[in-house]
Amino acid sequence: MTDQTPHRQTEANVVLRQIGKPLERSDAEGKATGRTRYAGDYTMPSMLHGRVLRSELASARLKHLDASAARNLPGVLCVLTADELPDRLAATDIPGQTGQKRASTDRQILVREFIRHHGEPLALIAAETPAIAEKAHDLIEYEIEPLPGVYDIDSALGPDAPIVTEPDNIVGQHKIRKGNVDKGFAEADHIIENTFKTQFIEHAFLEPEVGLAWVDENGVINIRMSTQVIEHFRFIADALGVPHNKVRILGAMVGGGFGGKEDITVELYLALLAQATRRPVRLAYTREDSFLGHGKRHPFVISHKTGVTKQGKITALEVNIRADSGAYVFLSPYVLLYSAVAAPGPYRIDNVKIDSAAIATNNMYTSAFRGFGAAQACVAYEAQMDEIAKAIGIDRFELRRRNFMRTGDKTATGQTVESAIWSDECMTRALEALGEETKAEEPVKIGRGVATYQQSYGRITWLHDTAEAWVGIEIDGTVIVRSGVTDIGGGQVSALSQIAAESLGVGLEDVIIYHSDSAVTPLAGTTTATRALYMTGNAVHKASSILRGRMIDFAANELDVQPDEVDLANGQAFVVDDPSNFISLTDLAARGASEGLQRSELAMFRAPFTDPIDKETGQGPVFPDFTYGCHAVEVSVDTETGEVTVLKSVGAHDIGQAINPQAVEGQIEGGALMGQGYALSEELIYQEGKLVSPSFSEYLIPTSMDMPEIKTIILESRSGLGPFGAKGIGEPSFTPVAPAIANAVADAIGTRVFELPITPEKVVKVLSQSQTNGDLEQKLNKTPLLED
Amino acid sequence: MSLEKAIPVKINGVPHELLARANETLLDCLRQHGQFEVKNGCEKGDCGACAVQIEGEAVDSCLTLTWTVEGRSITTLEGLNDTNKPHPLIAAFMEQGAVQCGYCTPGIIVAAEEMLRETLNPTDDDIALALSGNLCRCTGYTKIFAAIRQAATVLREGGGND
Ligand code: FES
Ligand code: FES
Numbered sequence: 001m002t003d004q005t006p007h008r009q010t011e012a013n014v015v016l017r018q019i020g021k022p023l024e025r026s027d028a029e030g031k032a033t034g035r036t037r038y039a040g041d042y043t044m045p046s047m048l049h050g051r052v053l054r055s056e057l058a059s060a061r062l063k064h065l066d067a068s069a070a071r072n073l074p075g076v077l078c079v080l081t082a083d084e085l086p087d088r089l090a091a092t093d094i095p096g097q098t099g100q101k102r103a104s105t106d107r108q109i110l111v112r113e114f115i116r117h118h119g120e121p122l123a124l125i126a127a128e129t130p131a132i133a134e135k136a137h138d139l140i141e142y143e144i145e146p147l148p149g150v151y152d153i154d155s156a157l158g159p160d161a162p163i164v165t166e167p168d169n170i171v172g173q174h175k176i177r178k179g180n181v182d183k184g185f186a187e188a189d190h191i192i193e194n195t196f197k198t199q200f201i202e203h204a205f206l207e208p209e210v211g212l213a214w215v216d217e218n219g220v221i222n223i224r225m226s227t228q229v230i231e232h233f234r235f236i237a238d239a240l241g242v243p244h245n246k247v248r249i250l251g252a253m254v255g256g257g258f259g260g261k262e263d264i265t266v267e268l269y270l271a272l273l274a275q276a277t278r279r280p281v282r283l284a285y286t287r288e289d290s291f292l293g294h295g296k297r298h299p300f301v302i303s304h305k306t307g308v309t310k311q312g313k314i315t316a317l318e319v320n321i322r323a324d325s326g327a328y329v330f331l332s333p334y335v336l337l338y339s340a341v342a343a344p345g346p347y348r349i350d351n352v353k354i355d356s357a358a359i360a361t362n363n364m365y366t367s368a369f370r371g372f373g374a375a376q377a378c379v380a381y382e383a384q385m386d387e388i389a390k391a392i393g394i395d396r397f398e399l400r401r402r403n404f405m406r407t408g409d410k411t412a413t414g415q416t417v418e419s420a421i422w423s424d425e426c427m428t429r430a431l432e433a434l435g436e437e438t439k440a441e442e443p444v445k446i447g448r449g450v451a452t453y454q455q456s457y458g459r460i461t462w463l464h465d466t467a468e469a470w471v472g473i474e475i476d477g478t479v480i481v482r483s484g485v486t487d488i489g490g491g492q493v494s495a496l497s498q499i500a501a502e503s504l505g506v507g508l509e510d511v512i513i514y515h516s517d518s519a520v521t522p523l524a525g526t527t528t529a530t531r532a533l534y535m536t537g538n539a540v541h542k543a544s545s546i547l548r549g550r551m552i553d554f555a556a557n558e559l560d561v562q563p564d565e566v567d568l569a570n571g572q573a574f575v576v577d578d579p580s581n582f583i584s585l586t587d588l589a590a591r592g593a594s595e596g597l598q599r600s601e602l603a604m605f606r607a608p609f610t611d612p613i614d615k616e617t618g619q620g621p622v623f624p625d626f627t628y629g630c631h632a633v634e635v636s637v638d639t640e641t642g643e644v645t646v647l648k649s650v651g652a653h654d655i656g657q658a659i660n661p662q663a664v665e666g667q668i669e670g671g672a673l674m675g676q677g678y679a680l681s682e683e684l685i686y687q688e689g690k691l692v693s694p695s696f697s698e699y700l701i702p703t704s705m706d707m708p709e710i711k712t713i714i715l716e717s718r719s720g721l722g723p724f725g726a727k728g729i730g731e732p733s734f735t736p737v738a739p740a741i742a743n744a745v746a747d748a749i750g751t752r753v754f755e756l757p758i759t760p761e762k763v764v765k766v767l768s769q770s771q772t773n774g775d776l777e778q779k780l781n782k783t784p785l786l787e788d
Numbered sequence: 789m790s791l792e793k794a795i796p797v798k799i800n801g802v803p804h805e806l807l808a809r810a811n812e813t814l815l816d817c818l819r820q821h822g823q824f825e826v827k828n829g830c831e832k833g834d835c836g837a838c839a840v841q842i843e844g845e846a847v848d849s850c851l852t853l854t855w856t857v858e859g860r861s862i863t864t865l866e867g868l869n870d871t872n873k874p875h876p877l878i879a880a881f882m883e884q885g886a887v888q889c890g891y892c893t894p895g896i897i898v899a900a901e902e903m904l905r906e907t908l909n910p911t912d913d914d915i916a917l918a919l920s921g922n923l924c925r926c927t928g929y930t931k932i933f934a935a936i937r938q939a940a941t942v943l944r945e946g947g948g949n950d
Contacts, residue, residue: 028882031890033874034825034865038891041824204925206829206837206891255827255891256925287830489889489926662885662931669928670888696834696923704919707929 017569018502019724020716022662025494026508027253027487039226039252040210040284047212048077050266050273050283051133053123053140054292058327058689059149059162059362060115065142067123073139075132077277080124082112084276090268091235092330092365094463105171105329109239109268115144116164116327117364118690119292126273126281149362151689153301153324156359164327165360171325172333174340176354176412176618181307184316184351188307192388195303196380197755200296200324200684201677203369204701207255208290213270214280220519221274223267224250228257228486229526230518232264236271247271251516254527257488258674259368260294262528263330291694295330295367296684298323298358300339302380307351312394312402319343319380321356323373326365332358334460335366339373341622344412345381346423346454347403352412354618362689368528370674374455375735379756382451382739386746396743397427400452407719411454413613415621419727420717422654423452423628429713430632430652438647443639446647447748450632451736456623457530457728458721461610467535468522471500471543472600473551475593477571477586479504481513484524485536490730491663492532496540498659499723503544504551505568506585522602530728533659534624534721535605541723543603550601551585554592558583625720627727629653631672631736633708635744639767642760644745646676646706649737652713656720656727668712668733675737677702683757795858799823800867808854814840815849818864825865825894829923836922839895840864846902848921865894868901876942877901877935886935888926896922900936908944910936 030036055062067079089106111122123140127133149164150156156169165171185191211225221240223233230249237247249267266283273281285293300323307316321339325332340356371378389396404423410416427450440446459465469483481500487493497511514521524536548568555573556563559581567576574582592599613620634648651668658664681700685692693699718725738756745763746752751770753762794805799821806817815838818826826849829837833851840849841863868875877897880886887893896919903910903918910918915936924932 022885024882025885025887027890028885028887031887031893032878032881032897033869034894036890037824038827040828204923206835206889206923206925207827208829254889256889258925284828287832287834489891491888666885666888666927666931669930670926671928673928674925695832696830697832701923701925703923704916704929704932707916707933710928710930 016502016724018498018508019659020657020661023498023508023660025491025660025663026497027494031253036253038207038255039212039224040207042212042224043282044212044214044280047280047282048126048128048277049130049133050269050281051125051137052121052269052289053125053137054119054121055111055115055144057115057144057146058118059147060144061147062111062113062115062122063143063145065122065140067140069141070125070136070139073132073136075128076136077126077279078273079136079140080110080272080276081122082108082110085109088239090239090264092263092328094331094334107328117362119364124269124273126277149689151361151363151686153322153359153361156361164362165329169360170357171329171360172336172358174337174356174618175616176340176352177616178412178414178619179351181316181318181351181353185307187309187315189310190308190392191305192308192384192391193303193305194384194387195301195754196383198300198376198379199756200299200686201682202291202296202684202699203258203260204699205256205258205260208285208287209261209265209293210284211266211270212280212282213274215274215278220246220248221271222248222250223270224252225267225270226254226261227251227265227267228254228261228488228528230484230486230516231523231526232267233518235264236267239268240271240275248519251486254486254488257527258370259372259528261488262368262526263295265294287696288694291691295326295365297369298325298332298335298366298373298376300376302376304380304384306384306388308388308392310392312392312399314347314349314403316351317344317349319354321354323358324361324363324366325358326361326363328365330365330367332366335368335373337460339377340618341411341413342374342377342454343381345378346405346421346452346628348405348409349412354412363686364691371731371735372529378451378453378735379739379742382736383742383752386449386743387752397431397450400427413622414619417626419625420654420719421628422715422717423630426628426630426652426654426715427452430630430650433650433652433711433713434632434634434648438634438636440636445637445639445748446634447637447744447746448632448634449740449743449747450630451739451743452630453732453736454626454628455732455735456626458534458607458624459529459531461608461621461624462612464609465525465531465535465607466604467524467539468602468604469524469536469539469543470522470600470602471540471547473504473547473589475590477584477589479506479511481511481540482521483513483515483536483540484518484521485532486516486527488527490667491660492527495533495659495663496536499537499540500544503541503548506571510571530730530732533726534728535607537723537726538605539603542605543601546601546603550597551588554597555583555588558588558591625727627653627655627729627732629732629736631740633740633744635741635748637745637748637763639749642763644680644758644763646708646741649676649708650711650713651733652715653729653732654715654717654727655729656722657716657718657725658714659724659726661714664714664729665712667729669710671733672710672737673702673707675734676706676741678756679738679741680757793855795854797857797859798861800863806854810855812854813850814852814854814857817854818849823864823866827891827894829891836895836899837892839898839922841898841902844902844905846899865897868897876947877939880935880938880942884931884935884938886927886931892922892924896924896932904940904943908940910940
């Protein structure tokens with residue numbers, strides 16, 4: 001047994017009593033009654049209010065900035081500008097808890113001279129009231145000189161392009177080389193080439209970024225905030241030039257994240273203002289701040305060239321990927337890597353050549369967003385599958401079946417997938433669940449589409465990911481879990497409680513979990529990368545399993561039987577063959593306490609560790625494992641107005657083992673609607689780098705009026721690396737949705753919109769083009785010269 | 789900056805005075821008063837996270853100036869749950885898994901409760917319309933609809949607080 005498989009240590013005599021049951025989440029009551037306190041609900045006596053002054057332009061030079069009027073305003077405690085932070089930089093690299101050296105991608109905290117994106121912070125204010133802070137904000141005088149900028153990836157690579165990121169605006173590149181594509185294309189009967197484009201989108205979590213910071217009597221800067229990553233405390237300490245143990249980040253239940261609260265947001269400004277004023281400071285982003293203040297989803301341009309035989313076997317694939325990384329690097333190189341690794345989809349292709357580049361522009365920087373590059377890759381590869389099927393005249397589902405990877409096959413990077421790959425079954429089940437086709441009358445057409453996928457769960461394996469958890473049994477038999485995990489709404493905390501409850505044979509209500517405090521809860525890493533359940537779930541399972549073993553040994557002694565005859569359930573330790581011979585966990589814990597039995601355990605779970613992949617070939621393991629599944633939709637398209645309506649939406653995913661099926665359904669349903677917004681309505685419009693749609697009245701996320709009939713199908717192969725064989729579902733539930741919708745629209749109208757979002761205007765446009773082309777073809781066909 | 793005035797109101801049945809300047813919103817005043825279940829999602833009337841009922845009618849408190857609600861009865865999510873038994877909507881949201889991050893939940897329950905006083909047989913279109921001003925980014929609304937249907941059934945069968 002290794003650390004990587006702790007779930008197998010104790011499964012032998014465990015009957016699952018709680019895992020796999022649709023239990024009411026442990027956080028449900030607090031939230032449904034409104035009693036849960038979010039980070040923005042905390043206040044302190046003598047608290048100040050922060051405000052950020054942001055640039056109105058995307059590419060400019062700050063000629064001078066004068067904060068004296070603002071500083072002189074009564075009630076203003078401090079105004080920080082770049083002058084007060086002469087040699088301070090902020091990290092933008094991945095939140096590392098591993099001590100690995102980070103890339104040299106640090107950025108200025110406040111603009112020193114060059115403004116690189118719209119909304120870049122120029123100054124920070126702390127004042128007695130929000131109104132005074134707002135007034136001070138308006139009193140800061142500054143002069144900026146517009147500079148030429150680059151606003152699309154093609155111009156960014158041009159010979160005279162302004163340089164946003166030295167030396168050449170290329171901030172990341174990955175190559176994958178497998179087999180021999182020339183040979184593969186030579187074996188092909190058809191070669192199909194297409195280019196697909198995706199757009200900037202916004203996370204649109206409902207709770208804008210917010211936090212409260214104070215310096216305590218030990219000089220520790222405490223920050224209570226809404227974040228996915230409490231372990232940014234190290235980067236904050238580095239930026240402030242204080243030791244790591246002088247910054248503490250405490251979370252709270254997070255009002256949505258989706259990757260948008262993965263990078264540093266308000267904590268850096270809070271720390272600086274609290275350090276400068278020595279008073280508690282609260283900083284709450286407005287919705288506009290939120291639109292301007294955190295990284296977006298990368299727009300991608302992805303070209304596929306696929307060689308395929310008459311029988312539909314893919315023989316070669318060449319992919320070119322370009323992503324707009326915006327003005328700062330942030331997680332772009334990693335997002336790009338995800339997209340390159342994901343580019344062939346869940347298909348077995350022996351000859352693969354992938355080139356990818358992330359390119360700097362003066363648009364808003366782009367970073368983590370549910371699906372993390374693999375989602376954009378899926379938009380391309382699943383559209384390409386339908387285009388191939390159409391071009392060679394084969395059923396599009398059959399084409400997929402003929403190419404699906406199976407367990408034991410290797411990915412494009414040569415990583416062998418050892419867990420179940422149930423793409424085929426997921427697709428069949430999802431299609432079945434669509435049921436009878438909806439009837440429609442002209443000009444409305446009905447279409448159906450699917451998308452399958454391969455999406456990693458867990459972080460890149462050379463980041464050497466770990467998670468810790470502590471589990472203890474109180475003297476009265478109740479259970480406490482401590483773990484630094486953050487809960488961003490997916491039920492992360494409840495799932496951990498459920499795992500501890502299962503292992504220790506108590507009810508969910510008997511477990512209390514303390515979470516997301518970098519000073520007092522064992523560090524569990526980030527709630528990102530679909531890793532929380534996999535990593536922290538395993539850590540909790542490991543700690544509770546060890547504790548379970550210890551309690552069983554102790555109980556066996558008390559009950560005068562062998563340990564393997566004892567089970568824990570319903571708050572009792574009992575003899576399996578004679579349940580009347582039992583001792584309550586309360587008595588057991590009390591007796592253990594009086595005899596000095598250790599009733600707690602701290603455990604660390606380590607993901608598989610690997611070396612980085614080869615730079616030239618991209619060969620090597622990249623992720624711990626993958627989730628597979630399928631999303632299927634039925635749409636109606638009004639061919640006159642171009643309006644698309646999603647009628648039915650079905651997600652079928654093999655998630656290994658559902659810890660709480662109701663929570664899993666929730667992820668799939670939420671992913672279905674978020675994917676629908678991505679496919680049809682959401683787009684951040686930047687004009688010369690300036691965001692023109694920084695509100696929910698202009699940026700349209702799906703509402704209750706857009707909800708289709710959503711069905712969820714959960715398959716359980718129990719083959720995952722998570723606790724009890726679980727895989728991950730947070731990101732996978734989103735990834736296939738937009739491409740499934742795009743395919744359904746193409747199915748309905750017989751032609752494709754190659755660029756998300758599929759707006760009514762674009763639908764009407766491609767329809768009129770295909771009309772014209774159709775007319776032209778008809779004419780040409782009638783021309784005798786062209787007949788052979 | 790204008791002067792502060794004491795505005796008498798009832799919050800969840802209890803008389804209070806809210807100190808407010810002319811331009812202050814009910815959202816800010818309620819939160820200053822400690823009604824943290826009233827959430828700030830946009831301050832522009834776009835998201836519904838701040839919804840409360842004024843005399844039983846759901847409104848966005850971020851668009852309501854406190855001076856305009858003098859003498860009125862304001863009900864927040866907390867006020868819907870002020871008995872020992874959870875309101876059927878709250879119970880249904882918990883049971884159906886309609887709560888994920890929970891940030892939209894107070895506003896959505898407040899809006900749904902108003903609709904259920906109009907009809908205990910809501911169609912899906914009724915529910916969609918009642919919630920059309922409330923954004924939720926986590927749930928895909930599916931379980932929220934299920935919870936509202938469940939609560940309607942419970943209330944129809946006389947299982948409410950009253
Ligand atoms: S905060 Fe009032 S509608 Fe969004
Ligand atoms: S549950 Fe998160 S926004 Fe609705």
